[in-house]
Amino acid sequence: MLDKRHELSAPAVPTLWGLLDGFAATRPDEKAFLYLGPDNIEQEVLTYAELLRLARVYGQRLRQHSRPGDRVILMFPSGLAFVVAFFACHFAGVVPVPMVPLKGQRLRNTVHAIAENCAASVVLSNVEQAELVHAQLSPLPSYREATYIAVDLDNGSPAPVADAHEASPQELAFIQYTSGSTSVPRGVMVSHANLAANLEMMAEAFGNDDTPTYVGWAPLYHDMGLIANVLEPFYLGSFCILMSPNLFAHRPWLWPKAISDYRAVVSGGPNYAYDLCIERRDQILEAGFDLSSWKLAFNSAEPVRAGTLERFTKTFEPIGFRPHTFYPCFGMAEATLLITGGSRKEEPIVRSVSRGGLARGSAGPPADEKDETLAVGCGRALRDETLRIVDPETSAALPDGEVGEIWVAGPHIPEGYWGHEQASKDTFHARVDGEPGPRFLRTGDLGFVLDNELYVTGRHKDLIIVRGHNIYPQDIEYMAERAWPGLKKNSGAAFAVEDPETGIQTLVLAQEVMMGNRQAIDIDAATKAIRQEILKEADVTVHKIVLLDPGSIPKTSSGKIRRAETRIRYLEETLSILSRRSPATAAAAGSD
Template sequence: MKYSFLKDYKDPLIQNCNTYIDVIKNRVKANPNHVVFRFLNDGINENESFSYQQLEIRSKALGTAMQEFAQKGERVLLLFPPGLSYVASLFACFYSGMIAVPAYPPRRNRSLDRIHTIVEDSGATVSIISRQVFNDIERNFAEDEVLNKIHWIVYEDVADEKESDWKPQEILPGDIALLQYTSGSTGQPKGVMITQLNLLYNSEYIRQTFDFDKNSVGVNWLPIFHDMGLIGGVLQAAYLGVLNVGMPPMAFLKNPLNWLKAIEKYKGTTGGGPNFSFDYCIQKTTEEERAALDLSSIKTFYCGAEPVRKPTMESFPEAFEKSGVNPHQMYPVYGMAETTLIVSGGYQHEAPKYLKINATALQENKVLLADEKNVKTIELVGCGHAWMETEIEIVDPNTFDRVEKNRVGEIWVSGPTVAKGYWKNEEESERTFGAKIKDENEGSFLRTGDLGFLHENELYITGRLKDLIIIRGVNFYPSDIELTVQNSESSLKQNSGAAIPITINGEEKLVVVQELERIAMRNVDHNKIINSIRAAISEEHELDVYGIVLIRTGSIPMTSSGKIQRRLTKYGYLNNELNVVAAWKQEEASETVQTRKTEEPTIENIKSWLTNWIVRNQHFRAEEIDANKNIMSYGIDSLAAVTLESEISQQFGFQWHVSSFMLNPTINKLAEEGMQIYREEQGK
């Protein structure tokens, strides 16, 4: 079979491939010693690498171990910290025709509910797992019937010599390569079925949109168990026969200079992330540090996974101008797991396109160019156009008619990039992947759930039809957050709350609106309830909450059938129309304790500094801080944790690691550990 979408790629190793894994096998034969992956575990020093031959040997050895317990088509759970062990295990599934189920391992001492749900939904019978993760979670197996039935293969226990016993499998284009579970979902997981053909088509799609060539080098910090880091980084490099340099997300969050310096060191030509990551690079670097960088090798800084903002697209190249960055390198894209990865992108070497429109008209789903003065406007960033055989249509989500020109509608997508559907969910697959435009016979479309319009063939995203909250590029389902909230306190009414996103300074934030039980309207400590909600959301979802509103019983907007109307709730919140009993939001938190510089650390100084930091950054009052309580309950997510690590190390002059916050999670225990580290470093 020869696909028409490959006709413009003159590489003979690609031309007659039927599947993604065919490409990899050809590259192994043609260039076995080419190093395709390098990994910097601390963001600075290279500790792992794979040539094509090393990758194949390791993958086949792991495949042999899997074949002892499973056959082609069975699901294999992958549980690894960031690194190339995960990559080898993924390719082991590809070689063996088994279906990879990537999942991020839970933190130590945290719930395995999400892993349990994914295993139960996917029917995974085998897992390849790192020794570290296995030791962390093994004690939970006896209490969990689902996890107890898994055949656990510890990665480090599989010798490369097992490769000789590997049994080849016939891999077909329609075979499912992996299940990409949508991030954030715990209650009703959706495993997107990505086929070998999906991977082949999307890899070629990215090559064309990004204008990659044999000299391309990707430098990535994104998680490789999610689509952008996995397909756009790891699998793309292997497809092209080039190099991908990776590092853990925590290495970027700890210090974005790690990523930027890796681009300089390895002469990276492409890299990127969600919109927040570019703002973060500006916030966490100085003018002197930026001026010392040489980023002139970069052709493309891609930006996607959350709304792309014009101020960011302009401020990043301006801030890094002395590093060799210019506006033409900024590359907004649009995509999702349901389309394997990418849907649209512009032409390389062109600056992003912006469109200023009438904001009032947009609320009525009309697109009017803003050419008058004294009119409220909004400026949108274009996300390019469809390429190859992919088609984008704008459709009325209620009537399924094509929308008229200059009207907003739901974005529908068709073509080989669209995944096969949701695993074991025919009804939802048909609704989402089998949509048809009214009175037309153009085949099926994917309903993205996103709203937008086309202007001069450029796609502009205006919002979301589906209930989804995207914070720092991660998807969260409101129903999951609402369940966490309602289980946090008995005084909260079940099925009577809404988690809603609002935009503050161009960044999406989480607000919770929740009804109280009637008996909790008076003579109850509402501040305690609010703090319980914040702690529960932080611990379960690793999210910081911007605002919490407790409202009267029976006052949340509902449909006649009893469904929460989140859009009306959001409208009520923004317009101060809710029936409020008590409310809190970050700006109102009192900074009653001021930070003070310490000259030498003592246990009391460290405790005081940590208390001040939580008050200042997490918006609690000093009297609400308990030195014996887990500090993660104060809304400290992964980004806040690395910020805390950096600031406390600078304050007291010794090196602290973010893992301390998981192992010794209270202020008292951290202060004791800090003094121990200080004494060791000082030789006292």
């Protein structure tokens, strides 16, 4: 593969600092990163030379307050100060720990748990957030004496002449805390060797034999935002345009606008991002955008929906989007990022399988139209990688077409979680029964393989078993949110509860309504429509349906549904359920 990164005399395991040093020497004035503000106005820019200078300035300050191997929290809102801070950590030889920025009480417990687990000696933030970050973390006993440093892109200090830390392949490049959709977030220890392996795997899987322009809006503290949108384009020597995730959520048409304006080749996000664009299609189509430069639209981080791929392609083909641009893939923080991917020259593989068969643990052809469901292929195993479908209870490998837990082995798989020895052993050091081969990562996700293609069906811990049938909550939630107008997308949770008298598992669905429909929605009609739709599509009866105020469903920092926590709140009767309120209470709530 020939691209600009191979102009460098990089070591066998390239480090990010080594790459930056080479880029700054060979093309110092080229733009590496651009950050777009409101209405996609260019707000911040970093050339390779400027990134190197600022990273050296703040890296030297880190050295004054830390030792190599110390953890350093990075708590930034969107912007390029985060990028400077990340590379400054690599200059100093300390371990960056990206963390979601706090706003008020939101995610306070999660952030405090991460801070206490990683035991950082320094906290980095930007100038605007410095006081808030200090106020949020300093109450913790271990952070009262920590050093707090604000990163300012306007800092004009000359770069120090000191040499950068020379990292070994096994040293930690960063600690990536999981989103915690089924448990308390844990810090994945990603080494320089893990990172280099996965960045090269991604380059090959994406077919990036040049230096394509990237556009990304995912949060930079999230594995997709950090690796797919920052480190991968940097690794390639590509130009990267970044956007605010909050701005995208409220004005999703700015995403295709950026792709059109900067002739981006690679950009992507979770499935819901494409659904948001479909909902705002009139604004996008009327704006005169040109999406013909977009060659790879990765779709990952949540179940990939065949209907979304079809609708998005049909909607935006008139402005240049092509069917083979879609790139469904599978990845997670515990594997550094990417696990499987296909070919960028092929259209996504969509397979018709039996809904009833999946419920029984196998992916056979449907018996009839009612039994049919569509599974989207998420690609194949990457170079130097081993993939297995395994019975999660017996650790025995399963044959093609059988549903089991997805296990993966390869050079990109880290050793474990920071400070969680037993969880690390259980998750990162699994062995397939009867095989003397490598250690495997247990992904916790369920899926099957047919013709070497991986199909992901859901999370093992989220799987619901009712009367002997496997029920995937994502499918139930997807059906529910489309059954009645005014229901909020990506804001439902399906889970099972046990009848205390009979011991029978029953299915419960909690679904948020949209902000403008809290008072107007017909609760009885909506719940009836949801129940009928799920019965018709999945042949499953939902025992209890509750409609909730917007914002009631607990989510991770990256927007994944916390089903286990929703179940606890349901049992504790702490969910804000619309149907439990009197008309007078509802009217009062609407006037807040």
